Amino acid sequence: MARTDADKHNMVTKLQETERQFLRNTCKLDCEPCPYSSALDHRKELYNSRACAKSQLETFHQEHNPYQYDEDDPVVREVEIKRAEAIKDLFKSITVERREFIQTLTDECMAKLGPPPCKYAFIGMGSQATELVTPYSDLEFAILIEEGKGDDNARRYFLNLTHYLHLKVINLGETILPAMAIPSLNDFLSEDPEKEWFFDSVTPRGFAFDGFMPWASKTPFGRDETKRKPPVSLVQTPAKLAEYQHLQIALAEGYHLSDILRRVTYLTGDASLVNDYTSRVNETLERSPVMSRLTVSFEDDIQQMSSSNIELTGKLLNVKKEIYRFPSVAVDVLSICCGITIPSVWGTIEELHKTQRISLEDAHHLTVLISISAELRLRTYIANGGQNDRLSPLTEMKVQLDKHDVDDTFVQSVFYIPDSKMLFRYYYTSIPLKRCIKDTVTNTNATSKIFKTAIFDTSSQTRGQIAEEVLQLDASERHLEAALEEADGDEEKQLELLFELGIVSYGRGDFKKAISYYERARAIEDTISVGTQMRRYLL
Structure with a gap:
C-alpha cells in the first residue's frame, strides 16, 4: 500500500482475501475479515497522534524557550525545567496513547479468534517501558501466559493472535521489507553478504513490529535457531521468561535479550501476570552481582562512556545513536548501580533523588538531558516523516537547488535543529556525565552520592x-x-x-x-x- 497509488481497489481486495485465508486456513475459522475501513481508521489515529505531538512541541517552544536568553541569564534554569517537564508529560501521554492503540488492535483480533484459552498479558519493552516512545517507534513486546497453561493449544492461539496483530500492523503501511527478513531479499542468517542486498527506500518506516533480524526479534515470535544459538520464544509463563535474567543465560544469549526483558510495562491483559513476572525478575537481580550484570549488558557502552571526547560534528548526526542513546543508557546504568527497578527513565531519576543518590541539581541536569535527547529524536522523526534519523546540527538555510546539483529528496529528509543552543545545553551535561560514569560504576557504594563532581560543564x-x-x-x-x-x-x-x-x-x-x-x-x-x-x- 505504501508503494502504489494505482489500482488501490484491487490491492484492498487482495488484502481482504489474505486476511480471510489466514483466518480460514491457519486459525480454522470460517468468518469474514475486518472491514478495510478499520485499517483506515487506525491510520487516521496514528496521523492525529503525530499531528498532536507536533503541535504540542511548537507550543512548548513558544511558551518555554530557554534558548532565547543568554546562557548565563538566571531565568534559563527556570524556563528549561518547565520545558523539560512539558516534554516529560508529552512522552508519558504518547506512551499511554500507544498502549490504548495496541489494546484496540488486540481486541479486534480477539473478536475474530475468540477468547484466549488462559490468562495472558502483553508486556511492552524498549522505549515503551522507559516512557520515551514516539508515535513512530517499533513495537517490541512479549506475551506472558498463566503458569501451568503453556500447552501446545495455548501457544498456538497466542502465536495466531500475534500473526493476526502483525497483519493489522503491516496494513498500516509502515513496515519496511527488510524487517520481514525475506530470504530472497535479506537472508540475515547467511554469511554471504550478497544475500543481504535489498534496501527499502520507499516505505516510510514507522509503527511496525520489531524486525525478524536475529539481533532484533523482540516480539512473541522470538528468534529462529541460528548457527550459534538455540531458538527463543517470547510466549512464556512469568517463571520461564524470568529465567533470561540468570547470568549464565544472559551470557549465552549475548544480544542483550535479558536487558530488554528486565524493564517491561503492562500493555493489555491480566496485570497480575506482569506483577508476578517483575517480582521474579527483581528477585533475580537482587542476587546478581552489580558488576557482573553491568559487564553483561553494558560493557561496550561503558567503554564508550568513559571517553569524554566530544563526538558532535558539523556533519549529519544519527539522532538515535549519537544523541538519544547515551542519556537513556546512562540512566539505566545508574539504576542498576543503585538497585532501582523502575522501568521509566523519568521515574528512575525521581527515585535517585528521593533516595538521595543524586542531588536536586543532578536530578535537574539529568531531566533536562533526557528531555532534550527525547525531543530531538521526536522532532527529527516528525520532520522526516518516520524513523529517518538524520539530523543536522546546523541551522537550515533556504536555498534554491539546481536540479543538476543534488537530489532534493535527500535535503528534505534531513531535520535541521531549530536552535544550536539545544545541542550546547545537551553537551554541557553529557560531557561531564561521560567523564564520571566509569567511576560511578566501579564505586557502587550503597549510600553515598553517585556524582563526586557536577554534571554540568560550561x-x-x-x-x-x-x-x-x-x-x-x-x-x-x-x-x-x-x-x-x-x-x-x-x-x-x-x-x-x-x-x-x-x-x-x-x-x-x-x-x-x-x-x-x-x-x-x-x-x-x-x-x-x-x-x-x-x-x-x-x-
Whole structure:
C-alpha cells in the first residue's frame, strides 16, 4: 500500500482475501475479515497522534524557550525545567496513547479468534517501558501466559493472535521489507553478504513490529535457531521468561535479550501476570552481582562512556545513536548501580533523588538531558516523516537547488535543529556525565552520592570545542582564547588549547594566525613531557 497509488481497489481486495485465508486456513475459522475501513481508521489515529505531538512541541517552544536568553541569564534554569517537564508529560501521554492503540488492535483480533484459552498479558519493552516512545517507534513486546497453561493449544492461539496483530500492523503501511527478513531479499542468517542486498527506500518506516533480524526479534515470535544459538520464544509463563535474567543465560544469549526483558510495562491483559513476572525478575537481580550484570549488558557502552571526547560534528548526526542513546543508557546504568527497578527513565531519576543518590541539581541536569535527547529524536522523526534519523546540527538555510546539483529528496529528509543552543545545553551535561560514569560504576557504594563532581560543564574550553564542531568558528576562537587565559600556569592545558586554536584559525582561513598558535604550542611541547592523551593533538 505504501508503494502504489494505482489500482488501490484491487490491492484492498487482495488484502481482504489474505486476511480471510489466514483466518480460514491457519486459525480454522470460517468468518469474514475486518472491514478495510478499520485499517483506515487506525491510520487516521496514528496521523492525529503525530499531528498532536507536533503541535504540542511548537507550543512548548513558544511558551518555554530557554534558548532565547543568554546562557548565563538566571531565568534559563527556570524556563528549561518547565520545558523539560512539558516534554516529560508529552512522552508519558504518547506512551499511554500507544498502549490504548495496541489494546484496540488486540481486541479486534480477539473478536475474530475468540477468547484466549488462559490468562495472558502483553508486556511492552524498549522505549515503551522507559516512557520515551514516539508515535513512530517499533513495537517490541512479549506475551506472558498463566503458569501451568503453556500447552501446545495455548501457544498456538497466542502465536495466531500475534500473526493476526502483525497483519493489522503491516496494513498500516509502515513496515519496511527488510524487517520481514525475506530470504530472497535479506537472508540475515547467511554469511554471504550478497544475500543481504535489498534496501527499502520507499516505505516510510514507522509503527511496525520489531524486525525478524536475529539481533532484533523482540516480539512473541522470538528468534529462529541460528548457527550459534538455540531458538527463543517470547510466549512464556512469568517463571520461564524470568529465567533470561540468570547470568549464565544472559551470557549465552549475548544480544542483550535479558536487558530488554528486565524493564517491561503492562500493555493489555491480566496485570497480575506482569506483577508476578517483575517480582521474579527483581528477585533475580537482587542476587546478581552489580558488576557482573553491568559487564553483561553494558560493557561496550561503558567503554564508550568513559571517553569524554566530544563526538558532535558539523556533519549529519544519527539522532538515535549519537544523541538519544547515551542519556537513556546512562540512566539505566545508574539504576542498576543503585538497585532501582523502575522501568521509566523519568521515574528512575525521581527515585535517585528521593533516595538521595543524586542531588536536586543532578536530578535537574539529568531531566533536562533526557528531555532534550527525547525531543530531538521526536522532532527529527516528525520532520522526516518516520524513523529517518538524520539530523543536522546546523541551522537550515533556504536555498534554491539546481536540479543538476543534488537530489532534493535527500535535503528534505534531513531535520535541521531549530536552535544550536539545544545541542550546547545537551553537551554541557553529557560531557561531564561521560567523564564520571566509569567511576560511578566501579564505586557502587550503597549510600553515598553517585556524582563526586557536577554534571554540568560550561567552561570556556567546552564551549569552544562545541562551537568548533558546529562550525561557529568565531565564537569557538573567543571561548578558547578565554580558556587559554584561565589555564595560566598549566602548560599541558595550554598546549592542548593552542593546538585547538590552531585548528580553528586554519578552518577560518587565517593561516598566519594558525601557524602562530602552532609555533607557541611547539615551544611549550619542548619543555614538557607529553602524555598519551595529548599525542593525538601533536600527530
